[in-house]
Amino acid sequence: MEAVVLGVVQGLTEFLPISSTAHLRIVPAFLGWDDPGAAFTAVTQLGTTVAVLIYFRRDLARIVVTWTRSLRDPALRGELDARMGWYIGLGTIPIGLFGLAFKDQIEGGARNLYLIGSALVVVGVVLGVAERFGTRERPLADLDRVDAAAIGVAQACALVPGVSRSGATLSAGLFRGLERPAAARYSFLLSIPAIVLSGLLELPEIGTGDGPGAASTAVATAVAFASGYAAIAWLLRYLATHSATVFVGYRIFLGAVVITLTAAGTIS
Numbered sequence: 001m002e003a004v005v006l007g008v009v010q011g012l013t014e015f016l017p018i019s020s021t022a023h024l025r026i027v028p029a030f031l032g033w034d035d036p037g038a039a040f041t042a043v044t045q046l047g048t049t050v051a052v053l054i055y056f057r058r059d060l061a062r063i064v065v066t067w068t069r070s071l072r073d074p075a076l077r078g079e080l081d082a083r084m085g086w087y088i089g090l091g092t093i094p095i096g097l098f099g100l101a102f103k104d105q106i107e108g109g110a111r112n113l114y115l116i117g118s119a120l121v122v123v124g125v126v127l128g129v130a131e132r133f134g135t136r137e138r139p140l141a142d143l144d145r146v147d148a149a150a151i152g153v154a155q156a157c158a159l160v161p162g163v164s165r166s167g168a169t170l171s172a173g174l175f176r177g178l179e180r181p182a183a184a185r186y187s188f189l190l191s192i193p194a195i196v197l198s199g200l201l202e203l204p205e206i207g208t209g210d211g212p213g214a215a216s217t218a219v220a221t222a223v224a225f226a227s228g229y230a231a232i233a234w235l236l237r238y239l240a241t242h243s244a245t246v247f248v249g250y251r252i253f254l255g256a257v258v259i260t261l262t263a264a265g266t267i268s
Contacts, residue, residue: 002033003216007044007223014048014224015188015231017127017167017247018254022116025161026258029267035111039205040212040220046199047224052188055232059189063088080141084189087143091152091186092193098156099198111161113267117258119162124251127171131244134174140182147176151183155190162255165191170244180239188232 009027013020024041028034053060067085070076077083154172158165166187173183207214261267 002028002036003212003219004223005031006036006040007047007220008227010041010044010220011048011051011224011227011229012231014045014228015166015235017164017170017244018251019116019120019123019158019162019164019167020045020048021158021161022120022164025111025113025116026254026267029113036212037205038111039202040217042195042198042202043206043217044220044224045195047221048228049192049195049199050225051228051232052192055229056189060192063189080143083143084186087145087148087186088190088193090145090148091155091190094149094152094156095159095194096197098159099194102159113258113262115160116162117255117262119160120251120255120258123163123167123171124248124255127167127174127244127251128248130171130174131248135177136174136179138177138182139179140185143178143182143186147173147178147186150176151186151190155187155194164251165194167247167251174244180244181236184236184239 006024006027009023010020013023021041024044025035028036062081063084066076066079066081070079070082070085151169151172154168155165157163158168166184169187169190170180170183173186174180176183178186206212206217212220258267
């Protein structure tokens, strides 16, 4: 039952700008369950990555083919799909470097509920500012190296639970003047290498110590795939016609509740 619940939570919150890692820490705390741990979180994210791969399979196929051909044919190097291959790689470098450098801190003290609550509030405010002042005029075709690097650095900030990978990258995209759907689309594609590498690195830790076993993790990962696929489709449609303000309010409210209940000793 816990695996199913956490799988649904992971899938629904991975792509919404509200932090799946925070919810996989907060929900068990609210329900009186043990913290499933960083390894469980990283591996269940592989389920949502499969959802991205399937949902964007045509985009990914074009990117891989065009990027590969552009290595031999200079005429293709200006094509968006060829550039996107480089931009995904460039945007992944920061999270790879910071993830390896701060692996122990991320798995330990960074899962503190005070930190998670504070991060929810702070990034909620940042997202609100980005929504308010971002011009939202640039389509995905206008993405450049500076955008890729800036959004990549923002993604690295999401190593802190509560920041939200999608929240940080969406905010950075809006600050760079991208349209909401364009920022979200690049965010989804950028997530693939980061989540796959993180999940594979943590896979050997499943079943060790007091964390969930392999069977429970597999169930949660499968459920995360299904709910994650639905979340991608919904969010892209939503951002085409709505602002991210509802997520701003939710983050600030939830962060304040987490900080208050933690201070009162109600959750730990």
